[in-house]
Amino acid sequence: MSEENTRYDASHIQVLQGWEAVRKRPGMYVGSTSERGLRQMVFEVADRAVNEVLAGRAASVDITLTPDGSVCVADDGPGGPLDETEGASGPGLEALLTHMQAGVGAGDRHDVTIGFCGVGPAVVNALSSRMTAEVRRKGARWVQEYARGVAATPLTEVGTVTGSGTTIAFWPDADIFGATEFSFDALEERFRELAFLNQGLEISLTDLRRPDEPRSVRLSFPGGTRDFVDFLDDHTAASAPMDTIAFEREDPRMGGVMEVAFRWCNCPDERVQSFANSRPTIGGTHAMGFRDGMTAAITAYAREQGLLTPTDPDFSADRIGAGLTAVVSVKLDRPEFEGSTRGVLGNSEVRDCVGQAVQDHLGRWLKEDPDRAAAVIDQIVQGARRN
Template sequence: MTAEYSAHHLQVLEGLEAVRKRPGMYIGSTDSRGLMHCVWEIVDNAVDEALGGYGSRIDVVLHADGSVEVRDRARGIPVDVEPRTGLTGVEVVFTKLHAGGKFGGGSYAASGGLHGVGASVVNALSERLDVEVDRGGKTYAMSFHRGEPGVFDGPGPDSPFRPFERASELRVVGKTAKGVTGSRIRYWADRQIFTKDATFNLGELEQRARQTAFLVPGLQIDITDERPGSAPVAALESAAESSAESETTPAETGATVTTFRYDGGISEFAEFLAPDAAITDTWRLTGSGTFTETVPVLQPGGAMVPTDVERTCEVDVAVRWGTGYETVMRSFVNIIATPKGGTHQAGFEQGLMKVIRSQVDQNARRLKVGNDKLDKDDILAGLTAVLTVRLPEPQFEGQTKEILGTPAVRAIVANVVAKELTTRFASTKRDDKTQTALVLDKVVSEMKARISARTHKETQRRKNALESSSLPAKLADCRTSDVSQSELFIVEGDSALGTAKHARNSEYQALLPIRGKILNVQKASISDMLGNAECAAIIQTIGAGSGRSFDLDAARYGKIILMSDADVDGAHIRTLLLTLFFRYMRPLIEAGRVYAAVPPLHRVIIMNPGSKPNETVYTYSEQELHSLLAKLTKSGRRWQEPVQRYKGLGEMDADQLATTTMDRAGRTLRRVTVRDAEAVSGVFELLMGSDVAPRRDFIVSSSDRLDREAIDA
C-alpha cells in the first residue's frame, strides 16, 4: 500500500479480461449458481429464436467429461463478416461484449437477451468452447480457449491449442441438406474461475426447462445427462405430474433423457403450480398497450441518436383461486423469470385489487362487509397466477434480470387486468357468476379471519411457560424464559424420551415425545390435523398458532430439533414432521429455526495398550466406519468386536446421547431450509399422496436403482 495515487495506478481492462477479472458482475457468483447461470445464457439464446418462430426443439446435454452442449434448429448464428469489425458473426458474438442482434435492429420483436454479453461471458469463463453452425448448406466451426479464437489439436480442454495469429478462420467442416439450419455450442467451464465444489444441478436445469416449455407452447426441450452415477431427478418429479408431456427415459448409452413439451401454455402452467383444489377455472387475461420511450438508436454511420420509439407491450395472465390460503405467483418478461417482481407484477396487483375491492363494495350487503377494508393479502390468499409480458428491449435491474424496471409497463398491465377481470365479473354466464361469487366469498372470509386474529392478538396477552395451562402433560419443559436460548427436541417414542431426559440440559432443553408416525397432513383437512393428538400437541407446545395466524414472535423456543432414529422409520417420521411444519408453520423454517438432529450410527472402542484408557469414536455412516477401520488396521491398532450399531436412540446411554446428539459442544445439527421442505413435500406427495398412478410409475421406473445391500432388514 502507498499513499501515492495517480493516473499510472489505474488499470483498463479490455474486452473479455473484465469478465475474467470480475465474473460476479456478469453471472452473480462463481459457485454452482454462477455455473448454472452460464447454461441459462446459452439456452436462452436458443429459446429467443424459438420465441420468434424459428425452431421447435432444443437439446441440452450434460456430457460425462463435465462439458455442456446446447443444440438448436433455429436460423443459426450469422457466419458472414460484420462490416465494422471485419470479423465473422460467430466471432463477434463470442468475443465482443455488448454485441448481438437484440438492440432493436429488427431481428427480434421480443427476447430474453438484451445486453449482448451472454455468449461472450460464457466464452470468457470457459476453458474451451466449440461452436458449430449450419447455414447455407454448410457446417461452419470455430473454437475458443478462455475467449481467444484458435485451433485445438484434439478433443477436450487439455488438448494443445494454437491461437490465430494474423486473422481468425471460420472453418467449413461439412455439408448439410438444403434448408437445414441451427447451432451447436459445447463448452467446458474454466475451473480457474469457478469453485471446486461448483456443479451442474440437474434438478434446476429440468425445472427451468419445464418452465420454458410451459411459456413457449409447442417447444420441445430434451435434457440428457451422461454423467456417471447421476440420478434421474426428473423421474421422481415428472412421475407426480398430471401432464403426459414430460417424461424421463433411459437412452441407449445409459444416459437419462428427459423431454418437456406442453401445448397448453400458461393455463397448464398455473394448474401445475396450484397447491390446492380449485374454486375457479383458470382464467386467461390478455391484452396489450403501447407507450413511447426515448432510447439511443444506432445509426448506419455508427452514431447513437436519441429517438422517440413507440413500444407495444403484450400481456398474458393465467389466474385461478383455490381452497387454500397459499399464494403462488410466477412472473416473466419475454419468458425470463423475474423472481423479485418489478413494474409488471406491481401493475397486476394494482389492477387485481382495484377490481376485487370494487366488486366487494357493490356486493357489500350480501357479503356483510360493514366498514372493513380488503387488504392485498386477503385477495392473494389461495391465488395461483402466471404473469407474462412481452415487449422489445425491457429495462432490467442488472445482468441477472430479476426485476423489471420499465415504468410504463405497470399502467398497461393494470389496465389489461382490470378490464379483463371486470368483464369476467360482469358476465351473465352461469359458471362465471358462480365462480366470481365464490371468489368474493373467499376474499371477504380471509379479511374477516385476519381482522379477528388481529383483534384476538391485541386483546389477549401472551402467556409464558409457567402461566400456560394448555401445554401437553407429556412435555418435559425447560426452565429458561429466554426464547433465543431455548430448544425443543421432538423425540421419537417414550424409550428415547427416558434416555433424553437424563442426557439433556434442563435449563434450556425441552422434550416432547410423539408416539409413532403422526398424521399425513399432505391430504388431511385442517380440522383433521387439529384433531390429531400428536399434531395438536406440537402446535400447542410451540405456542405460535398455525396456518395464516401463525405468529413467529410468539414461538416459545428458539430452535425446534427433530430427533428420530437413524433408520427408515425415523426418516419417515422426520418427513411427516417436516410436512407439518412446511404446511402449517412455515415461518419457522423460513427463519432457519427448524433442525434435524444427527445421531451416530456406530460406536467404535479403540483399545490402547497398558493402562491407558480406551478411546471411543462415533461414526455417522457406513462409509465413515469403513474408512476408520481401514485407518486403524493400517496403523496396527485394535478395536473391540463387535462394533456397536445403534438401531434407535433408546439403545444409547444418556452420556452417549448427550455427547453425540444433544450437547451443544459436540453435536451436529442439520438446518432445514425452505428448499429442503419443498423437496420433502413434493416427494411425500408422490410417495404418500392419494394419487396411486404416479407412485406406481415411479416404483417401476426406479426399481433398477435399488441397492439391496442398503436394506436394513
Template sequence: MAQRDEYSARHLSVLEGLEAVRKRPGMYIGSTDSRGLMHCVWEIIDNAVDEALAGHASNIHITLHPDDSVEVTDDGRGIPVDIEPRTGLSGLEVIFTKLHAGGKFGGGSYNAVGGLHGVGASVVNALSARLDAHVTRGGKVHSMSFRRGEPGTFAGNKPADVFTPAEEGSPLQVSGRAKRGLTGTTVRYWADREIFSPEAQFLEQELVDRARQTAFLVPGLRIVIHDHRGAQHFEEVFQYDGGISEFVDHLSADAPVTDVWRIQGHGAFTERISVEGVMTDVERDCEVDIALRWGVGYDTTLKSFVNIIATPKGGTHVTGFEQALVKVFRKVIDSNARRLKAGNDKVDKDDVLAGLTAVMTVRIAEPQFEGQTKEILGTPAAKPIVNKVVSEALEQRLTSSKRADKQEATGVLEKVVAEMKSRIAARQHKETQRRKNALENSTMPAKLVECRNKNIESSELFIVEGDSALGTAKLARSSDFQALLPIRGKILNVQKASVSDMLSNTECAALLQVIGAGSGRSFDLEVARYGKVVLMTDADVDGAHIRTLLLTLFFRYMRPMIEAGRVFAAVPPLHRVEIINSGRQVNEVRYTYSESELVALLSDLEKSGRRYKEPIQRYKGLGEMDADQLSETTMDPAHRSLRRIRVEDAEAAERVFDLLMGSVVAPRKEFIIEGAAAMDREKIDA
C-alpha cells in the same frame, strides 16, 4: 510516505475485452458457485429459446456430458457467419468475443427476447476453459473454438489439449456439409474450474424445472434433456401446447375455487433510446398474458416473466398486476357488501392473493432490467399497461351475468371476504395472546397445563391425545418448562374445512390460542409462546391419523413453525422388555420402537443365553405407561427421541391426507383398488 500516498492516472487499470469478465465474474453471473455455473447454462439456452420465440426454432436439445461439459443444440436460423463490416470479423466471432454485441439491440432480428444485454454468449465464452460452436447454414457446417474467450484451434477434443491462438483474420472453418434447408446452432463448452469454486456443480433438478418452465412459456417448443454423466443415461422431454394455462394447472396443489382464467391484452408506450448516437423517441408495444386461478388454500404462487425470462423478485409488471387485483376486488366487494356481509372493512393485498396461483408474462422489446441477472423488471411503462389490462378483464369477469362466471365470481369474492375476516380476527387474537402472568392465565383454555418458565426458547408444548394420557403426562413432565394441551380424539379435517370453520372449531381454536401467534398469513413466529411443539400421540393407526390431522393444521395455518424446525413428533416405545439378571442384580429394562427392533433384541438375548420376562409388554397407548416410564422414554430430554418435522414431511402428509380425506373421490377410489391386493387381512385392527 509521500510516495505511498501518490495516486495518478498511471495507477488506473483498464480491462480490455473479456478480461473484465474473468477479473470480476460476479458482476456478470452473480457468483462463482453452482448458481453462477447454472446462470451460464441459462445464457446459452436462452439464446436458443429466443430463436423459438421469434418463430424460427421448434426443438432444443440440452446434453450434460461425462467430461463436465454442456451442449445446447437448436434448429433455429443459426448464428450469422458472414463478415460484420465494422470489425471485419465473422458474426460468430463477434457474438462470442465482444461484449454488448448481438442481434437484440433494435436491429429487427428479434422482437421480444430474453437475452437482451448482448453479453450472455461472450461471458460464457470468457469463463470457459474451452468452447466449441458449430453453425449450420447454407448447406455448410461452420465451426470455431475458443479458449477462455480467445479464438484458436485445439490439437484434440479436450480442453487440456494443446491450443494454438488464431492469427490475424477470422479463424472460422467449414467443418462439414449439411442438407439443404437444414439450419441450427450447437454450442458445447467446458466451464473454467479456475474461475468456479470446486463445489460448483450442475444442478440436474434445477435444469429440469427450468426446461419444463420454458416449455410452458413457449407453446409447442420441444425441449429434450440428455444426462450422460451417470452409468444410466437420463432423458426427459418437455412440450406443452396449452402454454401458461397448463402451467397454472401444474403449479396448483389445492382444490379449485375457480377455473383457470386467462387475461390477455396489450398497450403501447413511447420510449426514448439512443439510435446510432442520437436520442430518439420510439413506439413500443407491451403484450400481457396472464393465467390465474384461486384455490381453497391460502398460499400464493405467483410466477412472473418478461420475454420468458423469470423475474423472481418482481418489478413494474408485478406491481401493476397486484394493484389491479386490489382495486377491482375492493370495488366489486364494496358494491356487494351487504350480500357478502363484508361490513366496513377493506380487503388488502394479502386477502386477494390468498390461494392464488398465477403465471404472468409480458413481452416487451428491449426491456429494462435491474442488473445482468434480470431478476427485476424496471421498465416503468409496464406498470400502467398491466394495471389497465388486468383491471378491465377482471372486473368484467367478476361482474359477468353468465351463470358459470357468476358462480365462480361469487366463490372467489366470498373467499376474499373470508380471508379479510380471518386476518382481522387473527390480528385481534395476536394482540391479546401473549405469555400471561399468573393472574391472566384464566384467559387460556381451561385444559391447558401451563409451565412455570417464561423463557420461550426453552419451553415445550406437548399436545397429548386424550385425558388418560394427560394424567400420566402431568406426573411425567418437568413443570418448569413443559406445558401440556390435551385434545379429544381426531381434530377437524382442515383440508376440506373453510377458514371460518377452522376458527370456530374448539380444538383448533384452542391450539391457535395456546400457541398465540395467529394463523395463516398473519402468523407471526416471533410471538409464538413456545420454543418447541411436540405431538405426542399413541403408537397406533389412530395415533398416526391424529398426528396427520395436526400436521395438516400446522402446515396450512402455522407453517412458519415447521419451517423454523420447531414442530416435533414424540417417539413412544412399542414394547417393554424386562431382562432377568442373575442373583440379586436388578433386572434390566429395554424398550423397542418397532417389531423388527424387538425381533433383533430377542434374537440377541437368546444367542447370549439371557432370559426375559414373558409376556412382553406391548404398549397400545401412552396411557398404559406409568409416569416414570413415560418420562424416561418420551419426555425427558436426556433420554427421549424426537422426530423433527420438516416441510417436506408436512407436504407429504398433506398430499396423502388430501388423497385419503379430501373432497375428490376418484383418486381415492383408484388408490384403494390398487392397494387392495397387497393388503394383509391379519394387519387390520378389527
C-alpha cells in the same frame, strides 16, 4: 510516511488486456464462481438458440450435460452466419464468440434474455478452458475451436450435411470455477419458465453425466400461462372453486402485451409469480396493476351482491391473496427496470393497463358464473373476517 509510499501516478494503474479482465473478475460477468455462475454460463449460450426458435427460424433447442463435463447447446435453425458478409442475420461466428456482447438482442418484447445480465457467449468462451462451435449451413458443415476466449483453430469446412443448425459446446475452466457440477434441477426450473412464458418454444434438457442414470425432460406448453398456473397449483388444483381465468391483451399505451392467468384454490397460501420480458421479477408496476384490478373487481361484485355490508371496508390486496395462484407476464418494447439486477419493473403506464384488463376479465367472469363467484367471494370474505 515517506514520499515514495504516498506518491501515486500512472505507473500504479493496472491495465488488463483482452479477456484478462473477465477471467480476473468473473463474478462481475456471470454473478459468481459457484454453481450459480455455471448456470449463467448455460443461459448465455442458450440465449441465441432460444431466440432463433422465437423468431421462427428454428423449431427446438437441445441442451445436454455430457460425461466429460461440457455443456452442449444445439438448435435446428438455418445455421448462424459464418462472417459479417452473409447479411443482416447477426455477427459472424468468430465475432459472436470472441467479442463482448456481439449479437445481444435489442431487449424489446421479441427478445429473450435468459440470464440476469445478457453479456453474451463470448464471456462464456473467456471463462471456458475450451469451446467448440459447429455450424451446419447451406449443405456444409463448419467447425472452429477456441481456448479461453481466443480462436485456437481457423473456421474450417469439414464436410457436407443434409440438415442445418448451430451447436456450441463449452468446458468451464476449473482454474476459475473449481468444482464444475451443474444443477440439472436449477436449469430445468428456468427453462421450464421460459417454455411456459413463450408458447411455441420447445426445449429439451438431457443429463448424460451418469450413464447408468440418464435424465431427460422435454419442455413445451401450448397453454402458456394457463399451463403455468396448473403447474404451480399441482395437487391443489382438484379443489379449486373456479377454473383458471387466462387472457392475453395488447395495449399500445404500454407498448406491449400482457399475459395473465389466475384462480383460487381451497388453501391458505398465495402463489403469485410475475415476469417482464420473460425475466422473473420480485415486483413492479405489472404486479401492482394485477392486484389493483383484482381488488377492484372483487370489491365491486361483493357490494353489488350484498356480500359486503355498507360498513364493511373494501377488500385489500392481502385479503384476496389467500388461495390465489397467478402468473402475470408482460412483454414490452421498452422495459424500464429499477436497479441493475432488473428485478422490479418500473414502467408507470403498465400499472393502469394491467389493472384495467384484470378488472374487466375478472368482473365479467364473476357475473357470468355466479355460483363459482359466490364460492370465491365467500372464501375471501370468511378469510377477511377471521383476520
